[in-house]
Structures are given as structure tokens and as C-alpha cells.
Amino acid sequence: MSTEPAGEPRWLSDEEQYAWQSYLHATTLLEDHLDRQLQRDAGMPHVYYGLLVQLSQAPRRRLRMTELAQNAKITRSRLSHAVARLEKSGWVRREDCPSDKRGQNAVLTDEGLRVLEKAAPGHVAAVRAAIFDRLSPEQVGQLAAICRTVADGLQPQGADLPWLR
Amino acid sequence: MSTEPAGEPRWLSDEEQYAWQSYLHATTLLEDHLDRQLQRDAGMPHVYYGLLVQLSQAPRRRLRMTELAQNAKITRSRLSHAVARLEKSGWVRREDCPSDKRGQNAVLTDEGLRVLEKAAPGHVAAVRAAIFDRLSPEQVGQLAAICRTVADGLQPQGADLPWLR
DNA sequence: CACCCTTAGTTAAAACTTCAAGAAATGGCG
DNA sequence: CGCCATTTCTTGAAGTTTTAACTAAGGGTG
Numbered sequence: 001m002s003t004e005p006a007g008e009p010r011w012l013s014d015e016e017q018y019a020w021q022s023y024l025h026a027t028t029l030l031e032d033h034l035d036r037q038l039q040r041d042a043g044m045p046h047v048y049y050g051l052l053v054q055l056s057q058a059p060r061r062r063l064r065m066t067e068l069a070q071n072a073k074i075t076r077s078r079l080s081h082a083v084a085r086l087e088k089s090g091w092v093r094r095e096d097c098p099s100d101k102r103g104q105n106a107v108l109t110d111e112g113l114r115v116l117e118k119a120a121p122g123h124v125a126a127v128r129a130a131i132f133d134r135l136s137p138e139q140v141g142q143l144a145a146i147c148r149t150v151a152d153g154l155q156p157q158g159a160d161l162p163w164l165r
Numbered sequence: 166m167s168t169e170p171a172g173e174p175r176w177l178s179d180e181e182q183y184a185w186q187s188y189l190h191a192t193t194l195l196e197d198h199l200d201r202q203l204q205r206d207a208g209m210p211h212v213y214y215g216l217l218v219q220l221s222q223a224p225r226r227r228l229r230m231t232e233l234a235q236n237a238k239i240t241r242s243r244l245s246h247a248v249a250r251l252e253k254s255g256w257v258r259r260e261d262c263p264s265d266k267r268g269q270n271a272v273l274t275d276e277g278l279r280v281l282e283k284a285a286p287g288h289v290a291a292v293r294a295a296i297f298d299r300l301s302p303e304q305v306g307q308l309a310a311i312c313r314t315v316a317d318g319l320q321p322q323g324a325d326l327p328w329l330r
Numbered sequence: 331c332a333c334c335c336t337t338a339g340t341t342a343a344a345a346c347t348t349c350a351a352g353a354a355a356t357g358g359c360g
Numbered sequence: 361c362g363c364c365a366t367t368t369c370t371t372g373a374a375g376t377t378t379t380a381a382c383t384a385a386g387g388g389t390g
Contacts, residue, residue, distance in 0.1 A: 009286035
């Protein structure tokens with residue numbers, strides 16, 4: 001479907017290989033760095049922090065599970081487990097959806113909000129130190145454009161992530 | 166040390182927030198996509214594939230554990246587990262280091278090489294489809310420069326990754 | 331040589347993710 | 361209404377990663 005065994009594989013050029021290698025190094029180092037920073041300062045991994053952020057920005061600090069999963073770009077299964085953990089920690093609470101009896105809302109608790117507000121400055125500082133203080137404004141724009149393009153090509157339609165058509 | 170609780174946190178500008186959001190979406194989607202692609206076509210996650218690639222490019226298809234971990238930007242612990250699994254699959258073999266009795270070499274087996282060669286075309290195609298076929302040559306250069314800058318700022322010196330000084 | 335600090339790598343346990351399967355409600359459609 | 365495909369979300373098991381502790385060998389230094 002996406003990777004049929006073509007006759008002659010088109011390998012990457014030297015520039016592409018270099019870019020790819022650099023990308024892999026940067027992203028794994030950064031992900032590691034932020035995971036450790038948040039685990040240390042907020043007691044949760046980066047993805048979980050991202051879920052709290054999403055909830056904090058949502059209308060009544062609540063979001064349907066599926067919508068939250070879409071926003072965070074993770075599977076519903078992963079979200080189920082994550083919310084279970086966040087619930088156990090007291091940062092998030094589940095709530096039945098009134099209009100659809102199948103549905104659940106994830107709700108950011110007051111305590112969750114406090115944890116988030118406490119962790120946010122340090123996290124922003126870490127992101128800034130790792131990225132935005134090191135890139136020129138032009139590069140920030142370039143990065144955004146590149147990422148948008150890549151993400152647009154990946155909005156999944158198979159497996160467990162059939163959002164967007 | 167890196168994230169002291171400064172008096173007034175400098176939040177991200179709108180452009181920065183947008184870039185950061187785009188980055189997070191693109192990288193998680195891409196990582197997911199490649200993990201699935203390789204799990205399906207090669208029976209291993211992306212990181213493990215990267216280990217095989219590193220080994221295949223090393224002098225005698227072998228590398229000291231620590232060096233391999235450095236190249237792949239992962240912890241030694243993670244590598245230990247990964248190699249244990251790859252060994253069980255028969256793609257990699259461990260070997261005592263002659264010059265240092267503490268040391269181990271990870272060696273790519275013939276079978277590992279075959280698996281790699283079989284998976285490589287499809288993987289390159291996936292990477293190409295997701296990134297390089299969608300970006301202009303200028304963007305590829307920009308991406309490399311940006312990633313280099315970010316990675317340079319993250320070469321860790323704490324915890325379990327004390328490489329580079 | 332004896333001591334001690336460092337380096338190489340492993341391990342167990344806990345945490346997290348993935349995968350496949352499944353329960354329950356919804357929404358057509360005849 | 362009755363049926364069936366779809367959507368929503370959860371679950372258990374297997375696989376992966378993290379963290380901290382640990383063994384063993386190197387490498388000074390006195």
C-alpha cells in the first residue's frame with residue numbers, strides 16, 4: 001500500500017542521509033531530555049504532560065477521549081492507559097458523556113491544574129533552552145513549515161488512527 | 166542547573182508555540198509511522214533497526230556496546246535490553262572484547278544482515294515518502310542545520326549519558 | 331601491591347506502549 | 361422494530377523503556 005517492493009530502490013542522497021541522521025539524533029536527544037526533565041520536575045513523562053496541556057486549553061477543562069487522542073496524536077488505547085494512570089495520580093478524572101452513553105470525558109482536576117502550572121515554567125525554559133534560544137527567527141519559521149508539511153503527509157488513515165477521512 | 170525556577174518565565178511567542186506544536190505533531194506521527202512500518206515489514210521497532218544499521222556500517226560489523234549506544238543516542242541499559250532481544254531473534258550476537266575484559270562487542274550476524282538488506286528498500290521508501298519527497302532541497306538543508314544546532318545543545322553530560330566531556 | 335575511584339555492562343522491577351480482542355452504544359436501513 | 365456495521369472506549373498480554381542498584385574490570389596513586 002504505502003511501501004510496495006519497488007524494482008529499484010531510490011536511496012537517499014548524501015545530503016538527505018545527513019539530514020536524516022541529524023534529525024534522528026536531534027529528536028531522540030530532545031525527547032529524552034524533555035522526558036527526564038518532566039519526570040524529574042513534574043512526575044510524569046512528556047506525553048502525559050501534553051495531555052494535561054490539551055485539557056487545560058479545552059473549554060471546560062474537559063475533552064472527549066477520542067478528541068484528546070486526536071489532538072495528542074496517540075491511539076485511543078494508549079490514551080486509555082495514560083488517563084488511567086493520570087487518574088490514579090489525581091490529575092485527571094473521568095466523566096460520562098451526557099449526550100453519548102459510549103463516551104467519556106477526561107477532565108483536568110484542580111490538582112492537575114496546579115501541577116501543570118507549577119511545572120510549566122520549568123518546561124518552557126527547557127524547551128526554550130533546547131530550541132528557541134538556539135535558532136534564529138527564520139529557522140523557527142522554517143521548522144514550522146517543514147513540520148507542517150511532514151505532518152500533513154502522515155495524517156493516518158489506517159489501523160487505529162483513522163482520523164481525517 | 167538547567168531549569169532553575171526563574172522569577173518571570175518567558176513564555177513562547179505565538180510563532181514559537183506554533184512551531185513547537187507542529188514539531189510535536191510531526192515527530193510523533195513520523196515516529197509512529199516508521200515504527201509500524203518496520204514492525205510490519207521487519208519485525209522490529211525503529212530503534213532496533215537503527216542499531217542494525219549502525220552495526221552494518223561499522224568496520225567488522227561489530228561495535229563496542231558503549232560506542233553503539235553513543236551512536237544511537239540511547240542509554241547503555243536500553244541497549245542491553247535491545248541487544249538481548251536482537252540476540253534472541255538471531256540478528257545480533259555478543260562477543261567478548263579481547264582487549265578489555267569488561268567489554269562486549271555487538272556483532273551483526275549474517276542473518277541480521279539479510280534481514281536488514283531485505284527491509285532497507287521499504288524503509289527508505291517510507292522515509293522518502295514521508296519527508297524527502299515532500300520537502301524542497303532548501304528545506305532539507307534547513308532541516309539538517311536546525312537539527313544539528315539542537316543536537317549540539319543536547320549532547321548530554323548528566324545521568325547515564327555522560328559522553329562528550 | 332593495596333586502595334579507591336571510574337568505566338563497562340547487566341539486571342530486576344516498575345512504568346509505559348502496542349496489539350489484538352472485546353463490550354457497549356449508536357446509527358442507518360429494510 | 362430488528363439487524364448489522366460502525367464508533368467509542370477498555371482490557372490483558374506481550375514487548376519495550378526507565379531507573380536504580382549491582383558486578384566486575386581497569387587505572388591511577390601512594
